Amino acid sequence: MKDSSIEKKVYQLHSELCKTLSHPKRLEILNLLRDGEKSAGELVSLTDSSKANLSQHLAVLRRRRIVSTRREGVNIFYRMANPKMIKACDMIREVLFEQLVEDDQMRQVMESSRARTNNHRV
Numbered sequence: 048m049k050d051s052s053i054e055k056k057v058y059q060l061h062s063e064l065c066k067t068l069s070h071p072k073r074l075e076i077l078n079l080l081r082d083g084e085k086s087a088g089e090l091v092s093l094t095d096s097s098k099a100n101l102s103q104h105l106a107v108l109r110r111r112r113i114v115s116t117r118r119e120g121v122n123i124f125y126r127m128a129n130p131k132m133i134k135a136c137d138m139i140r141e142v143l144f145e146q147l148v149e150d151d152q153m154r155q156v157m158e159s160s161r162a163r164t165n166n167h168r169v
Contacts, residue, residue, distance in 0.1 A: 080114065
C-alpha cells in the first residue's frame with residue numbers, strides 16, 4: 048500500500064471511530080470503564096439504561112474494538128480494549144472545558160459591554 052492510501056485508510060478509520068464515540072451514552076460507558084472492568088448488570092444500573100439499550104451501545108463499542116469482554120458463568124464483563132482511548136477522551140474533554148470557560152468569559156465581557164453602553168445612554 049502506498050503512503051497516501053494508508054493515510055486515506057487512517058482518515059476513514061478515524062472518522063468511523065469518531066462516529067462510534069458520537070453518542071453521549073457510549074462516552075458515559077467508557078468513563079465508567081476507566082477504572083477497570085464492570086459487568087453488564089453494573090453498567091445497566093450505573094447508566095440508568097435499559098438492558099436492551101445498553102446492550103446496543105456495548106455492541107457498537109465491541110465492533111469498533113473499543114471495549115473487550117470476558118465471560119464468567121452467566122455474567123459478561125466489559126473493559127477498555129486499549130487504555131489510550133481514555134487518554135484521548137480525556138484530552139478532548141479538557142479542550143471542551145477550556146472552550147466552556149472561554150465562552151463564559153466572552154459572555155461576561157459582552158454583558159459588561161452592554162451594561163456600559165446602556166449606562167451611557169440618555
